[in-house]
Amino acid sequence: MTGRRIAPVRWGILGAANIALKKVIPGMQGSALAEVVAIASRDIAKARAAADRLGISRAYGSYQELIEDPDIEAIYNPLPNHLHVPWSIRAAEQGKHVLCEKPIALTAREARDLLAARDKTGVQIGEAFMVRTHPQWLKVREIVASGRIGELRLITGHFSYYRRDRGDIRSRVEWGGGALMDVGCYPVNFCRAVYGHPPVAVAARVYVPEGGEVECSANAVLEFGNGRFGLIDSSFELPERQVSKIIGEAGTITIPVPFTPGHREAEVILALEGQTIHQRVSVVDQAPNRSSRSSTAGILSSATLAKASRTKRSWPEPNMSPGMVSRFSSSARRLDTVVERWPEKGCST
Numbered sequence: 589m590t591g592r593r594i595a596p597v598r599w600g601i602l603g604a605a606n607i608a609l610k611k612v613i614p615g616m617q618g619s620a621l622a623e624v625v626a627i628a629s630r631d632i633a634k635a636r637a638a639a640d641r642l643g644i645s646r647a648y649g650s651y652q653e654l655i656e657d658p659d660i661e662a663i664y665n666p667l668p669n670h671l672h673v674p675w676s677i678r679a680a681e682q683g684k685h686v687l688c689e690k691p692i693a694l695t696a697r698e699a700r701d702l703l704a705a706r707d708k709t710g711v712q713i714g715e716a717f718m719v720r721t722h723p724q725w726l727k728v729r730e731i732v733a734s735g736r737i738g739e740l741r742l743i744t745g746h747f748s749y750y751r752r753d754r755g756d757i758r759s760r761v762e763w764g765g766g767a768l769m770d771v772g773c774y775p776v777n778f779c780r781a782v783y784g785h786p787p788v789a790v791a792a793r794v795y796v797p798e799g800g801e802v803e804c805s806a807n808a809v810l811e812f813g814n815g816r817f818g819l820i821d822s823s824f825e826l827p828e829r830q831v832s833k834i835i836g837e838a839g840t841i842t843i844p845v846p847f848t849p850g851h852r853e854a855e856v857i858l859a860l861e862g863q864t865i866h867q868r869v870s871v872v873d874q875a876p877n878r879s880s881r882s883s884t885a886g887i888l889s890s891a892t893l894a895k896a897s898r899t900k901r902s903w904p905e906p907n908m909s910p911g912m913v914s915r916f917s918s919s920a921r922r923l924d925t926v927v928e929r930w931p932e933k934g935c936s937t
Contacts, residue, residue: 597685600626600660602651602675604638607689608666612716613642616664628654655679664716665689668757669764673698676713677705685712691773694764717777719847724854724869725781728834728841731858732782738838743782743818745775745832747847748805751824758824759802766802768794772822774847778832779810779818788813 599622601608608627616622624644629635632649639647648654655663655678662685665676673693676686692715693699706713719725732740748771751758758765780786787810794803805823812818832846839860854869 594621596621596623598659598661599624600628600654600657600663600684601644602628602654602663602665602679603667604629604634605666605689608664609638609642612664612666613644617642626654626657626660651675652678655682655684660684662687662712669694669769670762672764673702676702680705680709680711680713683709683711687714687716689716690777691715691764691769694769717774719774719778719849720781722849722854724843724846724849724856725778727856727867727869728843729782731841731856732834732836736839736858736860737834737836737841740783740816740834740836742816742835743779743832744835745778745818745820745846746822747771747774747830748821748823748826749828750826751804759800761801766794766806767804767822767824768806770822770824771847772806772808772820774830775818775820775822775832776808776810778846779812779820782834783812783816783818785812787811787818 596619599616601613601624604627613624613627616624624642626646626648627635627639627642627644628648628651629638630650632647635647635649638644646657648657651667654660655675663676663679665672665679665686665688667675667689669691672688672691676688676692679686692713693702702713731737748767757763758770789811790808792806792808794807795805796803804825805821807821808819810818810820830845830847832843834841834843839858842857842859844855844857856867856869858865858867
């Protein structure tokens with residue numbers, strides 16, 4: 589398909605989550621590579637209201653009806669975390685490509701089941717970590733690959749915000765709540781993206797308040813072998829903040845807003861031999877008609893899936909991240925954690 593215009597993918601939306609209605613759908617609607625044709629909710633009135641508001645032609649009162657629509661090529665799954673894998677597998681079995689919100693799975697077993705469904709059906713299944721295709725992250729990986737900061741030794745990632753609604757779905761353990769799955773997965777994913785493989789060992793601690801069901805903070809040291817490490821902290825009981833650093837033997841890359849850069853002009857700060865270089869990174873505008881409501885996540889993630897499905901190529905990150913994230917999650921939630929071959933002496937868990 590080289591040199592040809594890629595036809596837009598026809599999308600169906602599972603559920604009427606805020607991120608879908610306020611961010612991702614407007615982003616898709618501004619992209620030349622996406623056409624949102626249907627939305628489903630268990631409440632048909634809610635589905636119709638969303639369809640009317642966003643100019644979507646079809647509304648369904650069940651998720652099953654939507655995934656059985658033969659006109660739909662791909663579904664976006666922003667359902668609560670515990671419904672990510674079941675409905676993504678059902679959609680794949682109907683021949684639909686799947687773009688699923690993060691975390692794409694809650695356990696390693698779920699991740700393996702989803703990968704098996706992808707391989708069996710031949711569809712594309714991707715996790716909506718748009719930052720992996722964001723120009724900011726691509727610039728960082730380009731700098732790292734060039735060798736300008738020397739051999740990588742340490743990556744740090746920090747992501748937090750103050751959760752005001754303590755009764756929302758992020759607070760329910762059976763729905764996959766907790767700080768790790770909400771914000772901690774970003775720095776974990778970032779470490780793996782830059783190093784290019786999962787960690788070989790993890791030491792982690794979490795804080796679950798008395799009477800609480802889920803962790804409010806998750807902190808970890810990840811070892812990637814050969815003296816390379818990742819340090820992460822995540823919380824939804826701290827002020828809003830996010831920053832990442834990639835530290836090599838010859839220099840440091842700092843990303844002031846690594847995880848939710850949005851439409852703003854991103855910045856990558858490179859410190860080398862006493863010099864500080866500020867590099868501006870503009871978002872590649874794949875949606876000239878986007879509105880102020882639209883989301884870079886909707887634009888980049890849907891465009892990536894469109895290109896993969898039309899060209900029959902694999903999703904850019906075929907191994908996905910859920911297996912590693914979920915293994916880290918399950919280990920971190922055992923408060924006496926020392927995983928795999930982490931040394932007992934010289935390291936407090």
